[in-house]
Amino acid sequence: MLRVALAQFPQQVCRKCVTRVGFIKCYSTSNSILDGFYGTVGNTPMIKLNGVSKETGCDILVKAEFMNPGGSVKDRAALYLLKDAQEKNLIKDGGTVVEGTAGNTGIGLAHICNALGYKCIIYMPNTQSKEKIELLSVLGADVRPVPAVPFDNPDNYNHQARRYAESLTNAVWTNQFDNTANRRAHIETTGPEIWRQTGGKVDAVTFGTGTGGTMSGVATYLKTKNQNIKTIVADPQGSVLYHWYTNGRIERSDGSSITEGIGQGRVTANMQGAPIDGAICVQDTDAVEMTFRLLHEEGFYLGASSGLNVAAAVQIARDLGPGHTVVTCLCDTGQRYFTRLYSKSWLDGKGLLEAIPEKYRHSLIE
Numbered sequence: 001m002l003r004v005a006l007a008q009f010p011q012q013v014c015r016k017c018v019t020r021v022g023f024i025k026c027y028s029t030s031n032s033i034l035d036g037f038y039g040t041v042g043n044t045p046m047i048k049l050n051g052v053s054k055e056t057g058c059d060i061l062v063k064a065e066f067m068n069p070g071g072s073v074k075d076r077a078a079l080y081l082l083k084d085a086q087e088k089n090l091i092k093d094g095g096t097v098v099e100g101t102a103g104n105t106g107i108g109l110a111h112i113c114n115a116l117g118y119k120c121i122i123y124m125p126n127t128q129s130k131e132k133i134e135l136l137s138v139l140g141a142d143v144r145p146v147p148a149v150p151f152d153n154p155d156n157y158n159h160q161a162r163r164y165a166e167s168l169t170n171a172v173w174t175n176q177f178d179n180t181a182n183r184r185a186h187i188e189t190t191g192p193e194i195w196r197q198t199g200g201k202v203d204a205v206t207f208g209t210g211t212g213g214t215m216s217g218v219a220t221y222l223k224t225k226n227q228n229i230k231t232i233v234a235d236p237q238g239s240v241l242y243h244w245y246t247n248g249r250i251e252r253s254d255g256s257s258i259t260e261g262i263g264q265g266r267v268t269a270n271m272q273g274a275p276i277d278g279a280i281c282v283q284d285t286d287a288v289e290m291t292f293r294l295l296h297e298e299g300f301y302l303g304a305s306s307g308l309n310v311a312a313a314v315q316i317a318r319d320l321g322p323g324h325t326v327v328t329c330l331c332d333t334g335q336r337y338f339t340r341l342y343s344k345s346w347l348d349g350k351g352l353l354e355a356i357p358e359k360y361r362h363s364l365i366e
């Protein structure tokens with residue numbers, strides 16, 4: 001029954017904007033009534049950030065991905081991963097979804113599993129915020145924090161998720177990193193939304209990359225519309241993608257990052273073959289400073305990957321010069337990192353307190 005409901009989202013063409021909108025309905029054709037949780041995924045607002053736009057003389061535009069019903073950009077991937085599992089008959093009614101995640105994909109999956117009647121089991125590195133771990137439990141997921149070890153270690157959270165799914169009957173490992181249904185979500189939805197909302201006036205896009213689904217899917221779609229749009233990976237410290245896209249070497253950049261949900265040690269299947277023009281390595285000091293500027297100057301309460309995205313967009317805008325449009329996204333809210341990113345002692349312990357403009361430090365919790 002629920003399966004049929006989800007299957008009612010065929011490839012559609014929006015009559016107003018003439019873009020394919022995949023499983024996610026375009027608001028310009030839908031009436032105001034949406035089909036359940038999954039009907040509300042995507043079609044997020046595009047917002048102009050006034051302060052940084054004025055400073056750079058460019059339009060810095062952000063997709064408000066924190067406004068997805070599960071609260072992050074990963075709701076889109078979660079929906080497509082489940083749709084893909086259903087299409088391939090990998091899961092039957094009442095089955096179990098198992099995933100390895102830094103948290104946000106798990107949160108999206110947990111919501112959709114509730115809506116579709118599946119069980120949800122989440123393996124995640126125990127380094128991730130307690131807010132995400134607790135939220136997953138509240139959503140009814142069986143959440144299993146495990147020691148954070150590299151991907152080439154058999155105990156990496158993704159391998160544990162795969163093995164556990166294989167040990168069950170009627171269970172699927174959705175494999176967000178290497179299942180390109182993730183990228184497809186952004187080829188069919190985020191990319192077309194950006195094209196439509198900007199009226200095609202977009203000079204560059206940039207996104208922090210975890211699985212790579214967002215960056216690669218948006219880049220793939222937009223390049224089909226205009227080859228000249230610059231597609232730039234925004235990479236945190238300690239990730240390999242900056243070097244990969246600037247000099248072709250799989251080599252970590254210096255340091256490690258407090259950002260969660262982004263940064264990679266390899267080129268995932270979702271990133272392979274993506275039309276990427278370059279990369280920027282954004283320091284945590286810049287990402288954190290921008291996160292607090294976004295709160296106090298623009299009014300948006302966000303996680304650090306959003307600050308990193310906007311810091312990268314500002315750098316690209318400065319490089320391009322006035323009159324250009326740079327698009328990125330606001331991935332999730334500050335609530336997911338409340339006891340870390342908004343805590344004076346936690347930031348101090350990471351050497352990041354000084355990164356926050358002094359006039360904004362008064363609002364931190366101890």
Ligand SMILES: Cc1ncc(COP(=O)(O)O)c(C=O)c1O
Pocket residue numbers: 072073074102103104105208209210211212213214215260261262303305306331332
């Ligand atoms: C907070 C946050 N920002 C950005 C991303 C990056 O998204 P992607 O996996 O599409 O690269 C994620 C992944 O969930 C995330 O959790």
Ligand SMILES: N[C@@H](COC(=O)CCC(=O)O)C(=O)O
Pocket residue numbers: 074100101102103104105106209210211260261262263264265
């Ligand atoms: N953003 C996704 C994936 O998270 C990551 O890619 C974190 C880095 C890594 O695990 O290698 C999610 O929230 O699950």
